[in-house]
Amino acid sequence: MERHAGFYERYIKRMFDILCSLFVIIIFCWLYVIIAAMVRIKLGSPVLFQQPRPGKDEKIFKMYKFRTMTDKKDAYGNLLPDEARLTEFGKTLRNTSMDELPEAFNILKGEMSFIGPRPLLVRDMVFMTDKQRQRHNVRPGLSGLAQVNGRNAIDWERKLDYDLEYIKDITFLGDMKIILKTLSKAIIKQEGITEEGMATAEDYGDYLLNKRLVDKEEYEIKQAKARKLLALVDL
Template sequence: MKTKHKPYGPYERFIKRPIDIFCALAAIIVFCWLYVIVAILVRVKLGSPVLFTQDRPGKDEKIFKLYKFRTMTDARDEHGNQLPDDVRLTKFGKLLRATSLDELPEAFNILKGDMSVIGPRPLLVKYLPLYNEEQRRRHEVRPGLSGYAQVNGRNAVSWEEKFKLDVEYVDHITFLGDVHIIFSTVMKAFVKREGISSETAATMEEFRGTAVKQ
């Protein structure tokens, strides 16, 4: 039976959302120059539209529009079909992803209330029917710009391990935990640059569901 998530303390109940709003506003104001520079570079190197938008499931599986700077070209074969991700993902796109600059526009999703600074990453809508009951619990809270799974392997760990970490976060949301994830995210994005890709794909293999153990 699906149970509704209950905040576990004052931080999650009263403080987390105001901090999200403050951080998103501060990022947009302080880094407005960076938004402009990245937008111009994306337009020159990858074309338009500058922003990539896609439906993603949020809290309680409510669908919202996710905003990101595009990192791939729209290259297609002779039949009009899009080429694979590893072909369309350019060196510039890889740099945006490695530094997480492609995710700057998600600050607007945070302001709107679609997302939080920290939480399980919002994935594809088509994955919703594939989750088991435990994995589905990742949608009991707002998805995040970064999350516990992102600082513990990002795209280099299996889907099952990633979802396990997401649910662990849902059950243990604390101020110090969020601060630790933010610090670890900055370190991994700008210093270590770990876990950007899986071992067999340019980003992450498609989730096809978890096999049920007999």
């Protein structure tokens, strides 16, 4: 897919991200402190959840979020399923998207943008087609076109189609519309980001395997590829 970066994307978008991330961090510093303290009390430490994600040009970076789950383990020392570790407090953070606030620092550092395709997992990326991986030609976003059109309630193909649709024509007006819709959904309607009946979204590879779009052998090969990519990264 050929794409041409317009004036806004080349010269304005990054400046907008820097100014807005600084504004969020400074104006809401008190909220960061309160949430961090509550996470520490209710969920323990560390306060931040850090996870490697593929960014622009598939360069892997460490994305920050406020922690939403406990470290509860079974009798054998294995972590319990996500739904068993996600507390009501954690659900509130997710439903209001307040767990995403630390990503303002990723934006300030240039690893993310306010609007763009959401940074997925490395183990999701390896299952994408070459066309779908073009979503990594731009900085990933705090929110994006897929997030205001169903978030994880839509299937993976439609989600990735929205990402490709967004990068075709990145404009200031388009970004502003997504920002306003994000605020409405996350703050006013408090729509969750998880799938119905699931504490966290289903991985793309698991989705393809369950739909029988990949076989078990291909699934294991690509999972191994994801682990190898992560092992090569020094974060």
